[in-house]
Amino acid sequence: MFTRLRSFVMACLRRDRFEAGMDDELQFHIDAYAGDLMRSGIPRAEAVRRARLQLGAVETIKEECRQTRGLRLLDEVRQDLRYTVRMMAKTPVFTAAAILSLALGIGANTAILSLMDAVLFRTLPIENPGQLYFLAHSPGPNISTSSNYPLFERYRTAPVFSGVTAYQGRTFRVRTTDGLERMAGQFVSGNYHKVLGARMLLGWGFSSDPDRRPGASLSAVISHDYWNTRYGRDPDVIGKTLTIGNRTVSIVGVTAAGFHGLSPGGRVDITLPMAVLALDTPEFLDARDGWVGLVIVGRLAPGVREEQALTVVDLLLQQFLDEPESRWVRAATRDGHRSAALVPAARGTWALRTQYAKPLWLAMAMVGIVLLMACANIANLLLARARARAREIAVRLSIGAGRRRLVRQLLTESLVLALCGGAAGIMVAIWGTDAILSLFAVGPSPLLIDTSLNVRVLAFTAAVVVLTGIGFGVVPAFRSTRLDLAPALKDGAVTLDGTRGPTLGRALVVAQIALCVLIVTAAGLLARSLGNLQSFNAGFDRENILLADVDAAATTLSPGGRVGLYSDLLERLRALPGVRSASLSTRSPIDFSSQVRRIDVPGVPVVPGQGVSTNMVTPEYFETFGIHLIQGRGFAAQDRQNTPRVALVSESMARFYFGSSDPIGRTFQLGGGQQKTTIVGVVEDVRHERLRLDVPPKMIYTLLAQRTAALDGTAGVPNQLTVTLRTNMDPGALASTLRNEVRAVSKDVMVPYLRTMNEQIDAALVPEQLLAMLSTGFAVVALLLACIGLYGVMAYNVTRRTREIGIRMALGALPRTVLYRVLRETFAVSTMGVALGSLIALAVTRALSTFLFGLTPHDPATLLGTGRLLLLVSLVAGFLPARHAATVDPVRVLRNE
């Protein structure tokens, strides 16, 4: 086998030497033979003649010799390619149309696949990711990775793991020469990088540092990205120091490019050991009265199976929960039972996957259909062209070309088309993924998604190219080489298999229109849902609102000083021209946050699993957001720190806890605390977490001026608050003014996230926007493809029937009649397609229901609109051929006969 391959390769690479050798050898044969003949007395000329005669046709021998090396195939392929290129150059419009359709189809597929690869399939850049598991726990189906440090210490003793580590995501405030900046990072246990097997670019990661070690030296590991942007790829970065909060840490390592911890989509720029956390909050290491967002991961020891490990982990968890110190976490579980769960960590945490799996698969289904339409289009164009080339093919067949050879030639043509389409498609994909990624670049911490092309994606594209090339090429290739030679040779009036040719083309167009209806319907439903979400009344005004998160954690102010700072800031902002009202709050509508806090209402039994959501605000909050008071009074200036605690509640809260009785004057305690708060008013419901939520949260608004330790766990004013401005001008225009005002109040206050309310809502609607944008794009492409398909078939039909039309007109048919006739035919085809597509749409749009908002999957307006649009588009596509038919000159047609 090897020798044959070598001999083939040598013959290919040294083609000229191979040919020359063959010539020499045969010439030598003739000369030697002739020499022998001359020695037996035959004259020279005669000897040479006889020698040649005996040898036979030299070219045939050479061809047979080449064939032994497999060179003939190569020659033929080269011939086919040359012919293909010539054909493509001769029909530039066809070629461009085909390559464009394919580029759009293949490009869309590649773009979606590279997104799917980045979000759904890719494993983390760590050692043996398959061995790594999250040690999670769950009440019922809700698996949570949030644990605490004492539980981690139990798990790390389990021998079923070769290593167990833990991390907690954090935002660090880094002091640099340019001021403060907030960086995404994490606190990790001292063995983090070793257990994960994370590759380091410089220095080393944390491998065996104890977490409990007072007075330890403080170290940090930074990401490749941070090293790149902050340190300009300084090779001597190891040993440099970073000031984070009020601690100075020295850099000991830089992780390799692409490593950002275990949460896909998130960033990890700075990693600090848990020992640093323990310096400021030593109680963290012993706190077991809650789940504190510490994620535990373990690497299975060699030879240990998942079930074995799970048994051990569950045993440890139950022991832990049974101890009296775990009372609180046990009480927080609805039915009191919590079981351990091992979740594969090879692809990291699942939040992003859960959010995007369905939208991405849906998009994939749509691009699949678009590609099918593109294939149908090209198959149709190829069929039409095959009819035009019937005569050429008939000639080639009748002079002895093998059918296989011809099919190969035609398939080569379609594969070359597919290849060009694929190459252009990759360009489309690169451009497309960029456009899609710009959708993700919103919100307080934009998702980090790496969609750079990789081998997996390119292999997929290559497979798609080959499959489409064969897919749209094979039927036309076989059909066009199976024609009846005699009539084909007679003249241009060729029919393939009688009348079936046009029928097949028409069937393809009907299928195309049906698929197009499906895509356009889906796009219509998704786009209208997005519109509904964007205009949905969520209980507050969304126009002319500017929001800014303000972070005062780096200031050295006392809680009282912070209050002064905030009221200072509010005063300054209210004085700005263009600002109608300004307020502060701990949360804002549609800010992704959700809360379930315990509430005790005297006279109302505690409902397990039910709780309230809270927001600490200044009195102007409701005016700023346009939230109406329904009952009672709003907050007033006389409500202060030293007056009785008061609260406003939302309608839902009042309805849930007080039913039809009057909530005003009723009291409650929050979070199991003793402080009694009195309800003084009821306000409208506001959607807080997400727009889609059917039930608005049960909100309780308390006053920042009456802050208590019980409300946010820490005494005093929260570090981070949201400033909201209601403007009477474009809110975006005030952004830089706001920043300047904050800077004027204190240099140590940061504004990590500044946005308008509409931007905040858009950030919450990324999956919906993604789907709406993609499906609309696909719908446009689908319409274009259907147009081209319909136009192609009708134009071909008209050309084929020019003679018939000419005769009709000669016999007195009016151009208008002819025009209507062709249009009617177009209309018949498209009506069939629309009817078929609507039926399919009715059957399958239910799959979209989770993405819809404010309309049903069978929304009649969308379906009717789609049908009308397609009929209109098809008439436009059919008009050109129809007009062409109407302007046929009967005299010229009949003279041509």
Added chain:
Amino acid sequence: MPDTADLLPGTLDMLILKAVSLKPLHGYGVLQRIQQISNGALRIPQGSLYPALYRLEHQGLLATKWGESDNRRRAKYYTLTAAGRRRLRQDKDAWHRLVTAIAAALATTPDEV
């Protein structure tokens, strides 16, 4: 030449291998050698000689080297490779078995049936 016989299909390869096994030969030499060792009884179709040589070389049974012929001209010489030698032995055995079997079959008299 009434005494000559056409080659049986498939036997040309074997004869070429045999011819080359005695000493390295060029293409024309192979032709001569086969005629010589068969005492001129076998007629080789010259047109199929070269494709056969190329095929055997492609299969790794023959090796080639450019050398000088008796009359001082450049010629391509074929030699037998180890694989070629093995193949020749197998072919020879198979051929002998076939000939014996056919000869036995042809020698059968009516009594023996």
